[in-house]
Amino acid sequence: MRDSRIETMAVHAGERSPGPDNSVVFPIYQGTVFRSEPGESYHDIQYLRLNSTPSQAYLHDKLAALEGAEDAVATASGMAAVTTTLHALLKAGDHLLVGDVLYGGTHGFLTAHAERLGWTYTFVDPHDPASWAAARRPETKAFLVETITNPLMRVGALTEVVSFARAEGLVSVVDNTFASPVNFRPLAAGFDLVFHSATKYLNGHSDLVAGAVAGSAELVGRIRETLNIYGGSLDPHAGFLLARGLKTLALRVRAQNANAMALAEFLAGRDEVSVVNYPGLGDHPDHAHAKALLSGFGGMLSFRLAGGVPAAESFLSALRLPAVAPSLGGVESLVTRPALTSHAGMTPEARAAAGVHDDLIRLSCGIEHADDLIEDVSGALANR
Numbered sequence: 465m466r467d468s469r470i471e472t473m474a475v476h477a478g479e480r481s482p483g484p485d486n487s488v489v490f491p492i493y494q495g496t497v498f499r500s501e502p503g504e505s506y507h508d509i510q511y512l513r514l515n516s517t518p519s520q521a522y523l524h525d526k527l528a529a530l531e532g533a534e535d536a537v538a539t540a541s542g543m544a545a546v547t548t549t550l551h552a553l554l555k556a557g558d559h560l561l562v563g564d565v566l567y568g569g570t571h572g573f574l575t576a577h578a579e580r581l582g583w584t585y586t587f588v589d590p591h592d593p594a595s596w597a598a599a600r601r602p603e604t605k606a607f608l609v610e611t612i613t614n615p616l617m618r619v620g621a622l623t624e625v626v627s628f629a630r631a632e633g634l635v636s637v638v639d640n641t642f643a644s645p646v647n648f649r650p651l652a653a654g655f656d657l658v659f660h661s662a663t664k665y666l667n668g669h670s671d672l673v674a675g676a677v678a679g680s681a682e683l684v685g686r687i688r689e690t691l692n693i694y695g696g697s698l699d700p701h702a703g704f705l706l707a708r709g710l711k712t713l714a715l716r717v718r719a720q721n722a723n724a725m726a727l728a729e730f731l732a733g734r735d736e737v738s739v740v741n742y743p744g745l746g747d748h749p750d751h752a753h754a755k756a757l758l759s760g761f762g763g764m765l766s767f768r769l770a771g772g773v774p775a776a777e778s779f780l781s782a783l784r785l786p787a788v789a790p791s792l793g794g795v796e797s798l799v800t801r802p803a804l805t806s807h808a809g810m811t812p813e814a815r816a817a818a819g820v821h822d823d824l825i826r827l828s829c830g831i832e833h834a835d836d837l838i839e840d841v842s843g844a845l846a847n848r
């Protein structure tokens with residue numbers, strides 16, 4: 465199974481053959497607890513919060529196979545994956561190197577909670593390896609980056625992050641949510657740990673919240689024991705839906721990659737559009753190394769219209785297919801203005817300095833037909 469291609473693993477990995485009661489589709493074991501042996505170790509008791517029940521084990525096996533990991537654990541949300549991973553890696557007095565463009569929730573966690581936990585962190589530019597040594601401290605324990613960052617779809621020097629972390633004895637961790645294992649396999653690239661908001665591409669249907677962490681048995685074991693204590697464990701019903709979503713991961717993400725590329729090329733050719741941010745375009749600042757690192761450029765792009773905020777507003781209200789909503793990675797296209805959603809907490813000046821202009825539009829491409837999306841976008845440009 466582990467030697468199969470990702471399409472095959474998505475369907476078959478983790479499946480028991482035969483399944484319980486000869487089931488073909490692994491059932492939902494919704495029970496809270498299972499009979500246990502006297503004296504069994506706490507972390508091995510079969511109890512939902514301890515992430516040790518049959519449906520959870522099944523999902524963990526599927527997640528681990530998709531990331532090419534020894535082990536994986538599912539969490540109650542992407543944020544539970546972030547916070548549990550950092551709690552497992554850092555103790556009071558430790559320091560973290562972290563990419564300076566981060567998912568808002570991760571950024572908010574560090575800025576609001578690191579100090580009270582006794583952790584320190586330094587934001588570093590993931591595109592500038594020469595700057596990292598000066599930020600490293602004797603107490604630095606880990607280096608956290610994201611594969612493709614929101615909303616400009618930047619791809620940092622990920623190979624250099626891995627080699628720097630190795631040389632310095634740090635645990636390298638990557639949030640692979642935007643890429644998904646279809647487009648990037650961090651562990652094969654040398655990262656120690658990968659995590660996801662499984663709410664996005666892994667599930668792919670915008671109908672649950674979940675997270676996942678994958679890596680060596682030793683590191684995932686530490687994270688699972690931390691999760692068992694902090695309690696951000698995934699419910700089996702959501703886990704069942706996630707495993708079902710995972711079966712079509714490769715098909716969905718390939719369709720989303722293709723739609724994003726088609727829309728990026730269409731938008732780049734239009735006079736009404738002033739800039740398009742998509743790593744698959746030749747003029748994106750990270751195109752060359754993104755092409756070398758990734759097997760697909762992802763389903764996310766962003767762009768600005770000539771005409772600024774008023775043009776963006778009327779464009780969004782003229783669209784028919786994509787719903788105006790945050791979040792991403794589902795089969796339906798979604799469109800949002802990051803200045804009003806993910807980056808609303810920043811001042812307009814800070815946003816502009818980060819390249820997140822108030823008129824920036826972000827599109828999460830679904831699996832609709834590319835021609836229908838292009839027709840819709842084209843119509844909305846005419847009406848803007």
Ligand SMILES: *Cc1c(COP(=O)(O)O)cnc(C)c1O
Binds near residue numbers: 569642660661674
């Ligand atoms: C959504 C997201 C998260 C947080 O995930 P939730 O499932 O909403 O808790 C973390 N990282 C990235 C890149 C995300 O897009």
